[in-house]
Amino acid sequence: MKKGGFITIVAVLVFVFLMFPLVIIACTAFNTAPTISFPIQGFTLDWFKNVFATESFIDGFKLSFTLAIVATLLALLVGVPAAYALSRFSIKGKKFLKNYFLSPTIIPGIVLGYALYQFIVLTLKMGVIEGLLIGHFMVVLPYIIRVVGSSLEQFDFSIEEMAWTLGCPKIKAFFKVVLPNISSGIVASFMLAFINSFNNIPISMFLSGPGVRTLPTALMNYIEYFYDPTVSAISVLLMIGTILIMVLVEKTLGIGALTK
Amino acid sequence: MAEVRLENITVSYDGKNNVLEGLNLKVNEGELLALLGPSGCGKTTTLRVIAGFIDPKDGHMYCDDRDFTRIPVHKRNFGLVFQSYALFPHLNVYENVAFGLKLRKMDKVTIEKKVTEILKVCDLTEFKDRLPKNLSGGQRQRVALARALVIEPELLLLDEPLSNLDAKLRLNMRVEIKRIQKKLGITTVFVTHDQEECFSISDKVAVMNGGVIEQFGTPEEIYTRPKTEFVARFIGFENFIKLHKVDGVLECADGTKISVDDSGDKDECLLTIRPDDIKIVADDYKGENVLCGEVVVRTYLGKSYQYETMTPFGKVVVNDASGTLYNTGDKIRMVLDKAKIVLV
Numbered sequence: 385m386k387k388g389g390f391i392t393i394v395a396v397l398v399f400v401f402l403m404f405p406l407v408i409i410a411c412t413a414f415n416t417a418p419t420i421s422f423p424i425q426g427f428t429l430d431w432f433k434n435v436f437a438t439e440s441f442i443d444g445f446k447l448s449f450t451l452a453i454v455a456t457l458l459a460l461l462v463g464v465p466a467a468y469a470l471s472r473f474s475i476k477g478k479k480f481l482k483n484y485f486l487s488p489t490i491i492p493g494i495v496l497g498y499a500l501y502q503f504i505v506l507t508l509k510m511g512v513i514e515g516l517l518i519g520h521f522m523v524v525l526p527y528i529i530r531v532v533g534s535s536l537e538q539f540d541f542s543i544e545e546m547a548w549t550l551g552c553p554k555i556k557a558f559f560k561v562v563l564p565n566i567s568s569g570i571v572a573s574f575m576l577a578f579i580n581s582f583n584n585i586p587i588s589m590f591l592s593g594p595g596v597r598t599l600p601t602a603l604m605n606y607i608e609y610f611y612d613p614t615v616s617a618i619s620v621l622l623m624i625g626t627i628l629i630m631v632l633v634e635k636t637l638g639i640g641a642l643t644k
Numbered sequence: 645m646a647e648v649r650l651e652n653i654t655v656s657y658d659g660k661n662n663v664l665e666g667l668n669l670k671v672n673e674g675e676l677l678a679l680l681g682p683s684g685c686g687k688t689t690t691l692r693v694i695a696g697f698i699d700p701k702d703g704h705m706y707c708d709d710r711d712f713t714r715i716p717v718h719k720r721n722f723g724l725v726f727q728s729y730a731l732f733p734h735l736n737v738y739e740n741v742a743f744g745l746k747l748r749k750m751d752k753v754t755i756e757k758k759v760t761e762i763l764k765v766c767d768l769t770e771f772k773d774r775l776p777k778n779l780s781g782g783q784r785q786r787v788a789l790a791r792a793l794v795i796e797p798e799l800l801l802l803d804e805p806l807s808n809l810d811a812k813l814r815l816n817m818r819v820e821i822k823r824i825q826k827k828l829g830i831t832t833v834f835v836t837h838d839q840e841e842c843f844s845i846s847d848k849v850a851v852m853n854g855g856v857i858e859q860f861g862t863p864e865e866i867y868t869r870p871k872t873e874f875v876a877r878f879i880g881f882e883n884f885i886k887l888h889k890v891d892g893v894l895e896c897a898d899g900t901k902i903s904v905d906d907s908g909d910k911d912e913c914l915l916t917i918r919p920d921d922i923k924i925v926a927d928d929y930k931g932e933n934v935l936c937g938e939v940v941v942r943t944y945l946g947k948s949y950q951y952e953t954m955t956p957f958g959k960v961v962v963n964d965a966s967g968t969l970y971n972t973g974d975k976i977r978m979v980l981d982k983a984k985i986v987l988v
């Protein structure tokens with residue numbers, strides 16, 4: 385009993401510690417003072433209005449959102465079959481391949497960003513959007529392979545073989561019995577990949593071009609010139625967005641899907 | 645319903661060592677063949693070759709004289725039950741069973757009729773809306789069986805389907821499988837390493853060892869007349885005595901004469917007999933095939949006592965149900981039942 389009480393206290397403390405900055409930021413978003421400060425002096429929604437009035441935020445959001453969706457979908461298209469092949473077949477050099485696919489998560493983002501800048505922008509002279517897409521694709525692919533891969537490790541492939549014996553051709557069997565049983569892994573990998581792409585700064589910083597900014601780079605740019613609570617307002621909006629997505633996932637799959 | 649033949653099947657997983665070595669096997673139409681053998685002897689591999697999961701390095705498989713070697717798994721129409729059952733976790737019992745029928749583009753009414761029927765046969769009607777994770781081991785096993793049977797397969801392949809069940813359920817399911825198999829007249833290959841299960845269920849038995857078939861025959865033949873020492877050991881012959889021929893008569897190492905119906909043409913052979921087929925007799929017993937030994941270990945088996953005895957030519961194990969107790973160190977005389985002696 386005593387031990388249980390102690391753990392509860394620690395849990396509450398950790399929770400408070402994690403929540404504290406978020407609460408402060410949320411409060412400052414409604415502050416009338418022109419700089420981010422706490423405690424707040426008065427209540428206003430002006431900063432939220434400012435968010436929607438600032439074109440670079442709206443454009444940045446649109447770009448980040450589209451980029452994250454497209455890059456993640458592309459990565460799913462490549463990553464799911466790759467993860468499947470890695471866990472289904474005994475390929476020579478499997479370990480090497482696995483590590484290779486994960487290497488972008490180990491290299492610092494700045495280094496990867498700079499390398500991509502050298503290659504995509506300077507050598508290949510690609511367009512900004514294409515460059516960003518390739519960069520983000522590379523950043524999110526390891527998450528997909530990793531998370532879907534660990535889902536597939538749990539999957540009993542005799543289930544797939546059973547579908548074959550019942551008359552199901554291989555490709556169809558993949559969609560009918562493999563996919564439904566790793567769907568939670570796919571959703572989890574999608575969320576992780578989406579969030580990582582959406583929040584990414586180093587890659588976007590190197591690959592952005594004139595007039596093309598993702599939301600985080602637009603935010604960074606804004607903070608360099610202004611120190612007003614508009615950024616807090618954006619944070620609140622993003623938090624609300626995240627909570628909505630979580631609720632949606634919880635309603636459809638159960639939140640356990642993300643931790644499995 | 646079909647007749648299945650394997651001809652010279654050779655399989656290797658790593659390209660170097662052959663797991664199956666020139667294996668030949670024939671299952672007649674409507675028969676239940678049991679593949680019996682110790683762990684790792686290649687039973688599952690044989691089954692996977694028949695099912696089409698493994699491309700043999702060499703050899704052919706025929707189904708009703710059609711060469712099936714290159715036919716992909718999904719076109720074979722064989723029903724399969726794995727040891728792990730491999731039910732579809734995301735589908736309920738009804739959908740699991742209906743899976744194969746839906747792929748055959750049948751109309752809804754026919755599917756429903758067939759599924760309902762087979763669920764009834766397998767005693768699963770009340771569970772049809774449950775997910776596999778909410779079923780007991782025995783129920784899962786029946787779902788796996790129903791799913792394999794409902795597609796009316798040419799051939800039914802069962803890989804140790806009873807090994808996850810408790811003893812009582814095993815017995816029930818064994819009888820059940822046999823009943824359904826006979827009723828539908830479906831050719832079946834049943835993999836097991838349990839000899840009792842094997843003999844009670846099968847029409848034919850193939851005993852496997854190290855990737856080859858050691859002996860093939862009816863359960864009675866295998867049970868009473870094993871052809872090799874390996875088969876004999878595997879099916880419960882515990883006594884092995886070296887014999888050699890002196891003037892046409894078989895003798896043990898110490899000169900004890902052994903009389904058998906057919907002494908064969910080899911000069912040296914191995915006598916084998918089950919502990920149940922040896923009797924302990926009184927000291928004044930006059931007759932053939934009598935051995936003397938000293939009791940080393942006594943074990944209580946329930947319906948009888950088992951005595952491990954030491955003779956001049958090695959260990960002899962005898963089961964005695966007479967009720968007379970012998971103690972360690974006692975000298976006893978044992979007679980071998982002439983009709984039950986097997987030479988390998």
Ligand SMILES: Nc1ncnc2c1ncn2[C@@H]1O[C@H](COP(=O)(O)OP(=O)(O)OP(=O)(O)O)[C@@H](O)[C@H]1O
Nearest residue numbers: 657658663681682683684685686687688689690837
């Ligand atoms: N995928 C595989 N890769 C390499 N070797 C394998 C593979 N599957 C089986 N083997 C080997 O092939 C041999 C035969 O295996 P198999 O599974 O056919 O045995 P089994 O008779 O079914 O045994 P058990 O009674 O334990 O199920 C074993 O030595 C095993 O180690």
Ligand SMILES: [Mg+2]
Nearest residue numbers: 687688689803
């Ligand atoms: Mg096996």
